[in-house]
Amino acid sequence: AQSVTQPDIHITVSEGASLELRCNYSYGATPYLFWYVQSPGQGLQLLLKYFSGDTLVQGIKGFEAEFKRSQSSFNLRKPSVHWSDAAEYFCAVGGGTDKLIFGTGTRLQVFP
């Protein structure tokens, strides 16, 4: 079955600390992987995506993610978190077809 697992429902970090949000997927074909961010009361904004090639992808707002096929993972990282990064983060997988499968999200809280 195709699925996305985000094992951390809620993460709290201090401003300036590093961040890693976990994402594991199950997909029968070559996956297309995405990270989206949702600020409170807003729609989803694309942070970054992986289709092929270099397994380390750079996104907006200083985020990066690494695709590890052997671990079926696509973890999101940021070296130094800012208070404005507080939001909900969604990992999603697709296969170049019409549908995406979303994880249940990780809510990030940032303390000053």
Add this chain to the structure above:
Amino acid sequence: NAGVTQTPKFQVLKTGQSMTLQCAQDMNHNSMYWYRQDPGMGLRLIYYSASEGTTDKGEVPNGYNVSRLNKREFSLRLESAAPSQTSVYFCASRTVSTDTQYFGPGTRLTVL
């Protein structure tokens, strides 16, 4: 470009009432989607339209109907609203060239 727009932003209905959520995109995308977002469940696909004139069921289509009015517009109709349909509804459109979905700001619907 406005991107993906949704109306209304908020709506309160009584059980049994009907309403239509409107979505429009100005990016000339072929594919459009309707999702619902519930706490702890991520985004679940209700219906999608791969191109003008076609619609397909997603993961949770029961209680909903859709119309792809033209390439720009994709509406979601609740014929007889139920409290279980209280949710935030997001419309999205997709560009094949980058296989990326772009989201609207959402409609928060409460059914009493």
